[in-house]
Amino acid sequence: MSKPFYITTAIDYLNGRPHLGHAYEKIATDVIARARRSLGEKVFFLTGLDEHGQKVQQAAQKEGQEPQAYCDALAADWKEFARQLQLTNDDFVRTTEPRHKAVVQAILAKLHAAGHFYKAKHQGFYSVREETFLTEKDRRPDGTFDPAFGEVIELVEENYYFDLKQHQAWLLEYLEAHPDFIRPTSRRNEVLGLLKSNPLEDLCISRPVARLNWGIPLPFDPAYVTYVWFDALVNYLTVPAAHGDPTVLEALPATGLQPSSPETAPSLWPADAHVIGKDILKFHAVYWPIMLKAMGLPLPKQIIVHGWWQKDGARISKSTGNVVEPLAVIQEWGLDAFRYYVLRELDLGPDGNWTDAGFAARYQAELANGLGNLVNRSLSMLKRYRQGVVPARSDELAPDAAKAVAATERHWRDHELQGALQTIWALVNRANQYVDQTAPFKLAKDPAQAARLDEVLYNLGEICRVLAVLLWPFIPTTAERIYAQLGLGASPGRFTEAAWGGLTPGQAVGEPAPLFPRKDLVAK
Ligand code: ME8
Numbered sequence: 001m002s003k004p005f006y007i008t009t010a011i012d013y014l015n016g017r018p019h020l021g022h023a024y025e026k027i028a029t030d031v032i033a034r035a036r037r038s039l040g041e042k043v044f045f046l047t048g049l050d051e052h053g054q055k056v057q058q059a060a061q062k063e064g065q066e067p068q069a070y071c072d073a074l075a076a077d078w079k080e081f082a083r084q085l086q087l088t089n090d091d092f093v094r095t096t097e098p099r100h101k102a103v104v105q106a107i108l109a110k111l112h113a114a115g116h117f118y119k120a121k122h123q124g125f126y127s128v129r130e131e132t133f134l135t136e137k138d139r140r141p142d143g144t145f146d147p148a149f150g151e152v153i154e155l156v157e158e159n160y161y162f163d164l165k166q167h168q169a170w171l172l173e174y175l176e177a178h179p180d181f182i183r184p185t186s187r188r189n190e191v192l193g194l195l196k197s198n199p200l201e202d203l204c205i206s207r208p209v210a211r212l213n214w215g216i217p218l219p220f221d222p223a224y225v226t227y228v229w230f231d232a233l234v235n236y237l238t239v240p241a242a243h244g245d246p247t248v249l250e251a252l253p254a255t256g257l258q259p260s261s262p263e264t265a266p267s268l269w270p271a272d273a274h275v276i277g278k279d280i281l282k283f284h285a286v287y288w289p290i291m292l293k294a295m296g297l298p299l300p301k302q303i304i305v306h307g308w309w310q311k312d313g314a315r316i317s318k319s320t321g322n323v324v325e326p327l328a329v330i331q332e333w334g335l336d337a338f339r340y341y342v343l344r345e346l347d348l349g350p351d352g353n354w355t356d357a358g359f360a361a362r363y364q365a366e367l368a369n370g371l372g373n374l375v376n377r378s379l380s381m382l383k384r385y386r387q388g389v390v391p392a393r394s395d396e397l398a399p400d401a402a403k404a405v406a407a408t409e410r411h412w413r414d415h416e417l418q419g420a421l422q423t424i425w426a427l428v429n430r431a432n433q434y435v436d437q438t439a440p441f442k443l444a445k446d447p448a449q450a451a452r453l454d455e456v457l458y459n460l461g462e463i464c465r466v467l468a469v470l471l472w473p474f475i476p477t478t479a480e481r482i483y484a485q486l487g488l489g490a491s492p493g494r495f496t497e498a499a500w501g502g503l504t505p506g507q508a509v510g511e512p513a514p515l516f517p518r519k520d521l522v523a524k
Contacts, residue, residue, distance in 0.1 A: 023081075102255045176192075366425060379512035397463055401466045464482055482515070
């Protein structure tokens with residue numbers, strides 16, 4: 001079986017409800033997955049939940065629940081959230097699933113047997129929030145630790161360590177030789193800087209059960225559970241293994257997982273892209289590659305690092321109440337408006353800032369008055385002036401469409417989602433300008449201009465159709481509604497449909513209906 005394009009998101013901590021940052025990452029990944037599918041590629045899109053560790057255990061305790069019961073109840077909400085975002089994920093991994101535990105334990109056993117771990121005593125300062133020992137480098141000039149570390153306690157502990165240092169030179173060389181491994185470049189440089197300036201600290205991969213029992217037991221020492229990050233990163237291999245990926249199962253024969261049908265088992269690993277936020281770069285760009293090398297598995301092809309959202313210029317925080325509730329926004333404005341705004345406003349890379357006013361402004365100008373108005377007036381004029389029947393083909397706007405189609409494909413392949421939307425809206429604006437320039441409402445009054453009116457109406461209908469194809473990965477429901485309103489049975493989810501001339505002369509269009517109702521009208 002040919003290898004699908006395998007793309008993953010970070011798996012979210014199950015210690016609260018999904019917020020804007022979670023929604024953004026998942027939608028961006030979904031758009032990349034849909035775009036690849038539209039281009040005819042096989043895709044496997046994975047998302048899921050990170051359920052072990054201190055954060056989740058404490059959140060369960062606060063609710064007075066057993067961690068597993070707490071996770072099961074919340075996980076149902078998060079899966080429902082994925083459904084409401086219309087994510088097209090092919091699997092959903094939970095780190096408390098038996099298949100995941102089997103893979104984590106197989107890896108631990110293999111690396112232990114190969115001598116990658118050693119046991120040592122450590123005394124130091126420990127951040128409860130970050131679940132990690134802090135080093136002298138984490139101190140501020142006045143000697144205190146950043147409040148971001150939360151409660152810091154002094155601890156003496158014996159644990160298992162993963163010998164990272166011996167892989168540092170290899171990793172540096174690998175990064176130098178693979179300039180596209182981490183993007184954007186600023187994030188790559190961050191990792192290069194880190195590797196060049198400091199010897200890597202060995203990674204503590206265990207937690208004593210006496211202190212934390214909500215984790216996967218070490219197969220070689222039941223007095224310990226696995227450090228949550230070692231556990232979480234493995235999710236990217238769990239699902240390939242569970243689906244019978246031969247590369248993973250050969251490297252980890254001890255999982256006990258069997259492909260249900262070896263002939264159809266997909267070759268997923270290595271992942272084509274891990275999409276993650278900037279705060280978890282070191283885990284993905286340093287620890288994960290070294291873990292994979294130790295297992296004898298190839299590295300993922302790319303790590304795509306996105307920035308963080310703020311709201312009204314301040315950190316999003318439950319405690320200060322500075323939050324965006326994705327579901328409330330979706331309820332009020334519709335899913336596609338939300339999907340559109342987050343990707344149009346924030347490119348994959350830099351940080352962004354949500355403002356309600358900015359959201360409303362984009363909705364009104366770009367969705368309602370831009371795209372919505374174009375589709376609505378194009379279809380309404382076809383109904384009014386041609387009884388809803390598509391006139392003879394005309395290619396006047398074909399070159400504009402072809403340019404936008406080619407540029408959109410380039411943006412999709414390069415994961416430039418904001419760039420794609422800018423390109424697509426240049427075509428929306430061009431088409432709206434075309435209406436103003438050709439003035440079909442005037443042409444309709446002059447019988448001598450009937451042939452010209454036919455041309456204009458064909459071009460407008462066809463541009464709407466092409467736009468639906470380009471927009472499908474971003475705002476799939478809207479794209480499908482445009483197709484339905486044009487009377488087309490096919491789906492706009494195939495890029496080949498973007499070729500000019502898809503509307504057939506003589507074909508009847510459907511009923512126009514506003515795609516993005518103007519909010520002031522709705523309120524009345
Ligand atoms: O880090 N803006 O989980 P998480 C944009 N379980 N993205 C944001 C954000 C914001 N304000 N806040 C968080 C974890 N994110 C681990 C991941 S992967 C093997 C384990 C992003 O729930 C964050 O950067 O804290 C991360 O990519 C994702 O949301 C999950 O964060």
